[in-house]
Amino acid sequence: MSLRPERQAPPEFFYNETEARKYTTSSRIIDIQAKLTERALELLALPDDGVPRLLLDIGCGSGLSGETLSEHGHQWIGLDISQSMLDIALERETEGDLLLSDIGQGLGLRPGTMDGAISISAVQWLCNADKSCNHPRTRLKQFFGSLYKCLARGARAVLQIYPENAPQLEMISAAALRCGFSGGLVVDYPHSTRAKKYFLCLMCGPPSTSTSLPKAKGLDRGSESEGSSDADEEAGTVDILERKRPSKKQKDKKGKGRSWVLKKKEQRRHRGYTNVPQDTKYTGRKRKSQF
Amino acid sequence: MRLITHNMLSCNIKGVTNGYPLGIEASRLETKESELNPEFLRKIFPKLEWKALRDAAHSLGLNDLPEHVEPSMLEDADFLKNFHHALLEVHLEEGALICPETGRRFPVTKGVPNMLLNEDEV
Numbered sequence: 001m002s003l004r005p006e007r008q009a010p011p012e013f014f015y016n017e018t019e020a021r022k023y024t025t026s027s028r029i030i031d032i033q034a035k036l037t038e039r040a041l042e043l044l045a046l047p048d049d050g051v052p053r054l055l056l057d058i059g060c061g062s063g064l065s066g067e068t069l070s071e072h073g074h075q076w077i078g079l080d081i082s083q084s085m086l087d088i089a090l091e092r093e094t095e096g097d098l099l100l101s102d103i104g105q106g107l108g109l110r111p112g113t114m115d116g117a118i119s120i121s122a123v124q125w126l127c128n129a130d131k132s133c134n135h136p137r138t139r140l141k142q143f144f145g146s147l148y149k150c151l152a153r154g155a156r157a158v159l160q161i162y163p164e165n166a167p168q169l170e171m172i173s174a175a176a177l178r179c180g181f182s183g184g185l186v187v188d189y190p191h192s193t194r195a196k197k198y199f200l201c202l203m204c205g206p207p208s209t210s211t212s213l214p215k216a217k218g219l220d221r222g223s224e225s226e227g228s229s230d231a232d233e234e235a236g237t238v239d240i241l242e243r244k245r246p247s248k249k250q251k252d253k254k255g256k257g258r259s260w261v262l263k264k265k266e267q268r269r270h271r272g273y274t275n276v277p278q279d280t281k282y283t284g285r286k287r288k289s290q291f
Numbered sequence: 292m293r294l295i296t297h298n299m300l301s302c303n304i305k306g307v308t309n310g311y312p313l314g315i316e317a318s319r320l321e322t323k324e325s326e327l328n329p330e331f332l333r334k335i336f337p338k339l340e341w342k343a344l345r346d347a348a349h350s351l352g353l354n355d356l357p358e359h360v361e362p363s364m365l366e367d368a369d370f371l372k373n374f375h376h377a378l379l380e381v382h383l384e385e386g387a388l389i390c391p392e393t394g395r396r397f398p399v400t401k402g403v404p405n406m407l408l409n410e411d412e413v
């Protein structure tokens with residue numbers, strides 16, 4: 001197994017001229033990125049009115065993902081940290097505007113301006129602390145916080161990511177939720193190591209019934225009963241993301257109860273303290289919260 | 292970079308509270324024709340800061356945008372033409388964007404603004 005790109009060098013060095021060149025010459029890469037973008041657009045679920053939208057392409061690289069956006073008629077702004085990748089995008093004369101920027105420093109965009117955002121194979125890069133000044137958690141927070149702000153009300157962000165492992169996936173989605181997003185993880189072809197793809201689908205604000213979560217690919221296996229023999233078709237999975245914060249109740253349970261307080265007071269009296277309050281019916285009683 | 296993007300960009304330096312709009316220093320522009328889509332213009336219109344757009348257009352030598360605008364103008368063909376041209380057809384190729392609060396320059400080369408911040412600006 002070769003080392004993951006994210007572990008080899010920071011993105012602005014890994015995506016050098018040679019690596020960037022691959023993104024114009026390898027038809028396999030071009031094909032994969034186009035398919036991922038088509039899928040991300042589908043999950044973005046823009047209103048079906050034929051009107052172009054203004055979208056963000058986060059980690060746009062050489063513009064392969066952006067080209068798919070243009071094919072659908074959309075205007076887009078692409079951000080990338082690698083000058084070499086952007087140079088290729090310029091060579092390809094992609095239609096979106098390009099910005100050389102590090103998404104881990106936050107997106108400098110005015111609030112409420114973007115109709116949606118996609119990101120193809122880029123965000124997992126934020127999990128690598130490749131410089132001493134890079135703290136993954138801080139950078140994820142900067143990124144998701146500023147992304148949340150710049151999206152218009154009700155807009156979505158669909159981020160296709162290659163997480164290194166489960167904790168990394170958890171770190172990315174938790175960071176998104178902490179910044180106010182709701183949403184879920186759509187996993188296409190979850191049982192195939194090669195085809196498996198993670199799409200983090202984020203919505204601004206709390207989930208509502210009108211913004212239901214999209215379906216994963218391959219889920220409609222109901223057709224099986226009708227005699228479909230497409231055994232290769234694999235079911236996708238959808239997970240609703242939930243903030244994993246211990247609830248108030250759980251905390252209280254673990255809190256120190258009346259018996260603990262009584263024991264401690266007894267101990268202190270035993271040691272000769274004279275300022276220990278009397279035991280009454282109020283001792284160790286739960287206090288009402290202030291709100 | 293076109294003015295549609297300029298209109299959305301603001302300075303991201305830590306501690307800056309008035310980073311919008313970015314000033315423009317233009318040393319080379321390019322005009323690339325593109326198809327006018329009235330629907331898109333109507334859609335994007337309410338999201339734009341009109342004054343910032345008009346001032347930015349001025350600094351690129353485009354003087355056809357009116358000072359005062361109202362949605363009804365979006366039905367006027369001449370207005371749409373000028374609006375489309377300023378917003379989507381003129382590209383800042385070489386120059387710089389300037390933070391209004393700190394004066395920090397973000398150089399623009401080959402049409403791409405360099406918005407990377409230094410360590411002490413994050």
Ligand SMILES: C[S@@+](CC[C@H](N)C(=O)[O-])C[C@H]1O[C@@H](n2cnc3c(N)ncnc32)[C@H](O)[C@@H]1O
Binds near residue numbers: 033061085104122
């Ligand atoms: C696998 S490439 C994908 C490029 C493009 N989305 C596509 O589909 O062809 C990942 C891109 O993410 C960019 N990237 C990684 N970390 C970044 C960061 N912190 N800020 C901006 N871009 C970043 C890299 O420079 C690279 O161009």
